[in-house]
Amino acid sequence: MDKPGKSVILILAILLIVAIITNTAIGSTSISPDVTARILVAEIFEGMIDITGKIFPSVTANMQANGYYPVEKTWTNSQEVIIRDIRLPRVLLAVLVGAALSTAGCAMQGLLKNPMADPYIIGMSSGAALGASLGFVMLLPVQLLSFVGAVITIFVVYNISKIGGKVPVDTLLLSGIAVGSLLAAITSLIIFISHSPHQIIFWLMGGLWTASWDKVKITSVMIIFGVLILYRYAWNLNVMLLGEEQAQYLGLDIEKVKRYVLVLSALVTAAAVSVSGIIGFVGLIIPHIMRIIVGPDHRILFPASTLMGAVFLVLCDTFSRTILDSVELPVGIVTAMFGAPFFIYLLRKRRQSLYA
């Protein structure tokens, strides 16, 4: 592992913290970043007191009696509510979704050795979309159905591609496209016959406006664990880049690696999609951008993609919710509008093949 890679990760981590604080500060009600930071520190502190209070009630009672508090309260209650209950969950959800999509995209590109791969490539987005559409028209929980739709799709695609205990990568890609097209057609049909197609169409564009602490809590468990377990496959994915036969000669059980990486990417992606809809482009370009900067070594590339994906989506989401006075833009539009030109610029600047 080389030194420049580590410093990139450190820089990105700092960038993410700064992005969380500044973007929580931005919104229709103006609250300055330093007040925001103080509210955040106070919230974290209160959260910690809550936890320690459960373990050591006497210590906490003592601290409260002595009025020990890290920051002086200089803000109004309404400011606190806006920060704590509205903006913070939204920014954190953007962090989680961006991190999930970008890490899963990175894993899929490495696993499939395909530069076009993104988290949705084997039909997962179509499955999630169909699940969500059914949820809207049948008035069932959309989040749950889209999650289930994505997971079932990946399961079906994987099993279609399985030939004699092996899953050839090209078969996986093609059956993913086939199943995806079928599900997309069904979704279109539902939109066509639905009385209120707008909800579904908005969902398909991707957005974080339904953010809440509940969503943050549910997805954070799955995304954090999924991403951390994916990191454990970093070295195996490096070896797989040499080609499947070479990897086998080095003692790698390539089918097992494929299965685990696929399942983990699918779970992480499904968790993200179920709360955000189909946000495109993050999972495709962030890993590419990071590959240009830190190289193909997944031990660095994975955490770099995770952090950059989070930063990118936080920024895009802030833009989408503040650019227009009256309405919010779906963030999926913003990610593509900013991402695509920047990516084209990088492609031109590099002037050599981006990917093998």
Add this chain to the structure above:
Amino acid sequence: MLEIRDLSAGYGHRHVLEQISLKASEGEVVGVIGPNGSGKTTLLKTITKVLEPISGTVLIDGTNVDEMQSKEIAKKVAVVSQVISINFEFTVEDIVLMGRTPYIKGSETVEDINIVKDAMEKTNTLFLKDRLITQLSGGELQRVIIARAFAQDPKVLLLDEPTSHLDITNQIDILNLVKHASRKGMVVVAVIHDLNLAAYYCDKICLLQDGKLISVGTPDQVLTPQNIERAFNIPVEVIPNEITNSLYVIPVLEPLHDTLH
């Protein structure tokens, strides 16, 4: 010691290898020759269980490969294929470290790093350590791939046409390296296309044709005009090469007339 007994293998219903039996000992370079499609590469794949055999057994130091996990096999057997290029910008050191994959649990240890350094020293690639693998010449790349194989710390080294895409200097360089490794106690089995290089470097030669072993023995015993004609379907002359004290195989061709007027 590598022992192959009555090995048959193939893809689907098509048998590519039939009833191959072969022994290779430490310190011995065993050459596998034969025309394209005669089953040479399949033989190497079956030894490492990348391809499951239809019947027969492969024993490494008496242990049946069939009872070993792929990781355990990779600790005993390293394969050097003909690698034309690697398109991902890993450093040379990272590529060689990949040879430690069957040993690494979590992250690499100081011992792994030392073994990697040692493998690079033996293959004269240590000076390339921080270079990108995408920027090497063909000969350098092949030496790095051999360093990776050495990093696996194998008992058996299998080579699949390791030199056929290299210039004469690099061919000899690579084969000297392999010969040296065998003299240090490795079992070496190499698929070689160049019959003259095979005659010079190999202690034992196996001639394959249509998946069958049609001759095994010393170069003198195997590289006869009759055998080569049978396998390759062209007439050859085999003459003693007094300069290198080995054999020289010459295809008998008609003098080429320039027909372009």
